[in-house]
Amino acid sequence: MRVSLLSISLALSWMLSPESLILLGKTVGEHGTITLVVLGIAGVVSAICASVIYSPHLSVQGHSGTLLMGQEVHAVVGLSLTLASRVSVTLLASCAMLVTAGFAFNEIFVYWFPNFAFATLLLVGITGVNIVSRGWAQNLQMVCVAIVILGMVSLLLFGLLAGEGGGSESVWQSSDVPFFGAFAGVFLFVGYDLILSDKKGQGVVSAFIALLLALGIYFFWAITSMKYAPLAQLSGSTIPHLIVAKSIVAPMGRMVMGVVIIAGACAAANALFMTTRETLAHLAEEGLFPEWLGKYRRGVLLLIVLAMSICLMMFTGLAGEEVLEVYLHGSLLLWLLHISVRCYSASRNLSREKGSRVVHGFFVSILLFGAFLYFLFWGQSVQVRVEFCFLTLAAAFCFALFWRVCCQKKSICL
Amino acid sequence: MKKLLFFVIVLFFTSGATVFAANVPLMEKEELQPLLGSKDVVVLDVRTGRDWSQSEFKIKGAVRASYSTFNEWGNAYSKDTTLVLYCS
Numbered sequence: 172m173r174v175s176l177l178s179i180s181l182a183l184s185w186m187l188s189p190e191s192l193i194l195l196g197k198t199v200g201e202h203g204t205i206t207l208v209v210l211g212i213a214g215v216v217s218a219i220c221a222s223v224i225y226s227p228h229l230s231v232q233g234h235s236g237t238l239l240m241g242q243e244v245h246a247v248v249g250l251s252l253t254l255a256s257r258v259s260v261t262l263l264a265s266c267a268m269l270v271t272a273g274f275a276f277n278e279i280f281v282y283w284f285p286n287f288a289f290a291t292l293l294l295v296g297i298t299g300v301n302i303v304s305r306g307w308a309q310n311l312q313m314v315c316v317a318i319v320i321l322g323m324v325s326l327l328l329f330g331l332l333a334g335e336g337g338g339s340e341s342v343w344q345s346s347d348v349p350f351f352g353a354f355a356g357v358f359l360f361v362g363y364d365l366i367l368s369d370k371k372g373q374g375v376v377s378a379f380i381a382l383l384l385a386l387g388i389y390f391f392w393a394i395t396s397m398k399y400a401p402l403a404q405l406s407g408s409t410i411p412h413l414i415v416a417k418s419i420v421a422p423m424g425r426m427v428m429g430v431v432i433i434a435g436a437c438a439a440a441n442a443l444f445m446t447t448r449e450t451l452a453h454l455a456e457e458g459l460f461p462e463w464l465g466k467y468r469r470g471v472l473l474l475i476v477l478a479m480s481i482c483l484m485m486f487t488g489l490a491g492e493e494v495l496e497v498y499l500h501g502s503l504l505l506w507l508l509h510i511s512v513r514c515y516s517a518s519r520n521l522s523r524e525k526g527s528r529v530v531h532g533f534f535v536s537i538l539l540f541g542a543f544l545y546f547l548f549w550g551q552s553v554q555v556r557v558e559f560c561f562l563t564l565a566a567a568f569c570f571a572l573f574w575r576v577c578c579q580k581k582s583i584c585l
Numbered sequence: 586m587k588k589l590l591f592f593v594i595v596l597f598f599t600s601g602a603t604v605f606a607a608n609v610p611l612m613e614k615e616e617l618q619p620l621l622g623s624k625d626v627v628v629l630d631v632r633t634g635r636d637w638s639q640s641e642f643k644i645k646g647a648v649r650a651s652y653s654t655f656n657e658w659g660n661a662y663s664k665d666t667t668l669v670l671y672c673s
Contacts, residue, residue, distance in 0.1 A: 270635050271639045274639040274640055275639075279641075409638035410639065413641060491633050491634040491636045491673065493634050496634070
């Protein structure tokens with residue numbers, strides 16, 4: 172039971188993060204009532220993908236699907252995608268969300284405490300917990316997610332049952348941005364691939380429970396948002412979730428949402444640290460990653476490198492740069508690409524194991540790849556985003572190729 | 586001795602920046618509030634990235650301006666206008 176709760180909380184970490192709440196709010200603002208349909212479709216697509224990548228019938232099991240991708244596509248491709256997506260998301264999303272938590276703490280709770288100092292404290296705390304004990308990190312994960320769920324459910328109950336509303340009439344609204352909601356929906360549910368499950372079949376159950384929980388919260392939060400805030404205000408705001416929370420019950424709603432933001436940021440950062448560490452340590456055991464980095468105390472050196480990198484990013488002011496959002500968007504796209512290729516690899520493997528084509532798996536992998544391409548080339552800052560994705564993939568590819576060709580001969584690398 | 590000298594040099598440069606910055610007058614919110622809405626006062630929100638997007642507090646009527654485009658907006662206002670820069 173403990174492992175299932177941890178798996179569910181890992182899967183929910185991104186879905187209930189501040190970034191997802193912002194994306195949900197903007198989607199509601201763009202699409203109105205259509206958002207409910209978008210959520211349903213995105214949830215189903217994600218559930219199908221989860222059922223494929225965590226299928227107990229796969230001949231190759233693993234945390235990130237790297238070995239599976241290596242078998243079904245190419246070893247270098249699999250390792251490249253895993254490195255590029257995991258490391259870039261861990262660095263950029265953690266930096267961005269911890270800074271968000273710092274602002275929430277400074278503006279909602281203690282105005283005189285510097286926001287970046289709080290963000291740094293959170294980073295040091297999460298890193299320290301992960302270094303000291305994996306058990307502590309797991310407990311922190313479950314506690315943070317529980318706080319987020321409690322906070323969101325409290326606001327929802329008050330908003331739907333007790334509040335009077337004040338937003339405009341929700342309408343069947345289409346966005347000026349073609350397909351925005353349809354594809355944006357899939358970003359809300361990524362995170363189901365963060366499950367660290369060693370037991371066959373448990374990943375599917377945990378992913379389904381997490382998706383169902385997230386879908387329920389998203390669904391009712393979308394309805395509450397439309398009830399309490401004008402759609403134009405939601406789509407134009409950078410903090411739509413705070414606007415809705417304040418409208419539901421001020422000032423308590425604002426404070427509850429502040430706690431949700433801080434706990435959500437901690438949960439997401441902790442989950443990314445845990446899964447990246449476990450994934451790379453697992454790859455080190457398989458000889459696909461430097462042994463000295465991955466094996467010592469199960470990747471603790473890697474944790475320290477990640478934390479110091481995030482610290483450096485915060486201290487050099489990256490959080491105050493517009494380009495962080497472009498890089499973050501790029502890293503999420505790489506995450507989506509990773510899931511798409513993993514789904515494709517799993518579909519190929521299952522098709523061979525079962526003797527019949529897993530059509531739904533192939534369809535979903537193509538859909539997710541289409542979403543990746545759409546958002547890569549649509550919107551602002553296309554050039555910067557494409558350059559980021561290309562350079563990140565290229566760097567990961569070079570490392571993977573070098574490691575495979577040179578280091579596996581044990582003649583050059585230690 | 587070398588370590589002490591290094592420390593003194595670092596201290597000099599870090600405090601030097603503060604000395605230069607002290608020449609820019611600061612305004613408290615109590616001073617600004619009565620001036621809001623005045624034609625001769627323009628509040629420029631020069632926060633960028635998450636400093637702006639994740640902050641709840643946006644001053645009503647403030648104009649967003651980026652330091653990277655200073656050459657464009659720097660000459661857009663008359664010399665009699667008071668520019669109040671809101672930063673993080």
